[in-house]
Amino acid sequence: MMDSYFRGTWWMTFLLFTLPHLTCNMVCPSSCQCVEGAVKCVGYTITDIPKHLPVHTYLLLLNDTNMNVINEQSLGNKDLLLRFSLTYSHLHTIHPQAFHVAPQLKSVKLSYNDLSILPAQVFSPLTDLEQLHLDGNQLEIIAQDMFEGLVRLLDLDLSRNKLRNLSSDVFDGLTKLNFLNLGRNFIKKLPPTIFHSLTELRQLPIYNNELEVLEPGIFDGLINLEELKLHHNQISCLPPQVFWSLRSLTMLTLSSNQLKAIPEKSFYNMPKLRKLTIYNNPLLLLPDQLMGYMPDMREFYLYATNLTTVPGNLFANMSGLLSLNFHLNTFLYELPSDLFCCLPNLHKLSLKFNNLLYLHPQLFSKLTALDKLHLNNNKLQRLPENIFQGLGDILTIDLKNNHLKTLPGDIFLSNTGLRALTLSGNPWNCTCGIRGIAKWIRHNEHVVLDRDEVLCHSPLYQLLRTIGSLSDEEFKFCNATRYKSSFTTQNYLHEPTKPFYTISTSGKTSTVASTTTPPTTKSDTTQRVTEQITTSTTTPTTKSPVLHTTVPSTPLKTPSTSPPNNDFFLLTETQSTYDLSVPFYDTLVVEQGSEYVHHNLHKGWVYVWFLQSDTALTGFLMFCHILLVATGLFFILTTIYGMYRLNKIMDELKAEAAHTPG
Structure with a gap:
């Protein structure tokens, strides 16, 4: 009796524990996958939110469906549902009462649909909502009270829509918001007080819009902002001190705008800044006082501008800089001698595709940690003998496509760790002055990656020879x-x-x-x-x-x-x-x-x-020589042909005379 009792108890316990799991698996809809409270449904056969879901469903993901409308009961009877996502489904209509039946939702994602208009206060019942994504739709207008009541909202994505204007108080009340994405819209102007209530905001992307100006004081309330992305707009001027309140900022992107000048001290009071981009602007000059104390700066991008030179102290406050991209400035022909004085940690320096004619002998002397230096595609005609002397850790130097005719023989003597050097595309003059560097190339062939393309351009008797093929014997007359x-x-x-x-x-x-x-x-x-x-x-x-x-x-x-x-x-x-x-x-x-x-x-x-x-004159003489040779050849061929014709005529006359009766 006891054995049967224990066996019955064991089976009863097993059924009690497994029944919920069996029930969940039994009610998982077709075209869906159900795993421990998470349900994912994919396919065009889905036209509405499935009514029968596992009872413990807290996450519902609908993707690539044929669902166009969320009606007032689509989310009904789903009391445990916390996260709802309907994406890539051509959704175009939301009933004004659609979210009244699911006030417990913490996340709603309606990305990449066809929404062009939203009912007023449609999300207001969601007082616990933390995440709302409306990106990738056709929204042109956001009602002034659209986000009213969303006091717990942390993440709001409005990117990739057709927004042109926003009300000055559209974000009022979102005091806990951390992330606000307005990127890839058509916004031309933002009200000066639009962000003033967002004191907890950490990230603000406004890139790829049509912003022409920034209003003075527009960022004054963003005391905790860490990332501000303003690239790919039409901003032509900056108000003085517009970024001064952003003391927590770590990233600022201003690239691809229309800035011709930047007010002095614009980048002061940002001691935590780690990345700054102002490239692809038609900048004509930079003020002497521009950069404040930025010891944590790691990346700086200043390329594709109209600058001819820059202040000598431009990078003086960036002691932690690791990568400096200072290239594609087609008018930049001069660099101050002390420009890189204070960058002891710099690893990569790109000066390629500028218009540099000359480098000061001490320009790189303080860059003791540098391992990559790109100087290619400039107009350098010569280099000082000790230009690379302080670069003990340098691994890569790119000098191709300049106007160099020769180099000092011991210019790379102190660069014992050099692993990659490129020298092609220069008009090398293979006379006595090339002897030293030719010898160095012969002894370091593994370092010169393009050694087969480092060719002599003069004198003519050395034309198209590689510098590495020049032997010491050929330079004995230089002694x-x-x-x-x-x-x-x-x-x-x-x-x-x-x-x-x-x-x-x-x-x-x-x-x-x-x-x-x-x-x-x-x-x-x-x-x-x-x-x-x-x-x-x-x-x-x-x-x-x-x-x-x-x-x-x-x-x-x-x-x-x-x-x-x-x-x-x-x-x-x-x-x-x-x-x-x-x-x-x-x-x-x-x-x-x-x-x-x-x-x-x-x-x-x-x-x-x-x-x-x-x-x-050389070309003219060569042309004359070729012309004379061609003329002589023509006369020779003409003479041969004339002799041939004459001989043929004589043969015909002889044959005719032989057949003529005497």
Whole structure:
């Protein structure tokens, strides 16, 4: 008996505990999923809120349904329902009494429907409501008393509607509101007192509207506001001190407006600010006193403006800044030397796509924590030797697409941690000045990511060679000492072409094209050089005057004083320091400004080819050369064709004569 009694009690207990669960599962409507009090229904077969739901349903989600109306009994008999969501369902009508049967609701989401009008005070019975989302509808007007009675409301989303105007007291009474979203509407103007009762507001997005002005004092009541988003409006001016009451603000976005100027001290009294964006504004200048004390600032965006320069103290109060986006300012050509003086924690600095022509040697010296530096797509023509000296932790430097022709050989010497460097898109001049950086590139090929695109643009004989392919052997002639000759040039300036001079050092006689005999020297230094040269001039009857010069075989020594200024240069071999290439052991070359292209050694003579530095003249000469070659080729082909035709005619005449009877 006892065993059967206990067995009966056990079964009874089991049924009592499982019956509610069985009941819940049994009444879950089709097209719905029911899980522990949460019901989700999806599908166009749903035309109204299901009447039979599990008794413990507290969350009801309806999505992508065919429900167009919430009538006065749609939410009836759902006393435990706390959160109701009807989204993406083309809802266009709400009965004025629809929420009277469910006053216990704490959350109502009617997002992305077709609501264009709401009955007056339709939500007023929901005195416990904390969340109301009406975003993504067609609302053009919000009645003045629409939110009356919603004293517990925390979250209100009105974004993505067609609102143009709002009443000054539409939000009165919402003293507990934390989040208010007005973004993506068509609001042109906001009343100056519209937010004054929202003392607990934390986030206020008003982005993507048509705001043209901000009324003075409009934010004065928002003493606890943390995020204010005003980007993508038409704001053309800011009232003085309009943000001064926002002492708790951590994010402010003013980008993509029409600001040409910002009043001084506009960003004072915001010590907690962490992110500020004022990019994509037609700013022409910034005042010297603009930024207040902002030790917690982490991100600053100032790009796509019309600024030509900025105050030197612009970032002085942002010691905690980590990322600075200061690019796409197409008129920005100059940066103050102390602009980045006070950013010890900066990790990323973007200066790309500006119009920078020059960088001060100490510009980056205080950025000891910097690891990414973007300088690409500017107009930098040269860089100071120690510009990157203080960047001990730098990992990435982007210098591509500038106007750089050369770089100091040890410019990256202190950047031992450098991992990524880009240099392509610059007009590199592969003469003596490139030797140092070419050697560095050869030894750090893994660092230069675009090394195969770092190409020589001049001189012509190095055109399209990669800098990394230039060997030390090709720069041996750079070790020669260059003297400025004492020869005067005034008698040669009228000549249509510039003469060049070759002087043999092996005792042979060299011929130099000239029209006059060089005068006496102008300094003691060059006199010591030219005293070794015995000059005699003869004038042939059929040629221009020729200067015969004989030089002893002893190499010339380097003078200890600087040579005087002159247009002629004497390239000499030093006696003990440098090792010149073989063709220059026995020959001195005097050049007159033309760009060195090539030299050949033939029978003791060095023949030097020059190309005019003038690009237009060079192009004209090349065109003439090609034209002459083409003309010659044309005449050759014409002659061959003429000979062919003549031969054919002769054959025809012979054949005709052979068939003619005698």
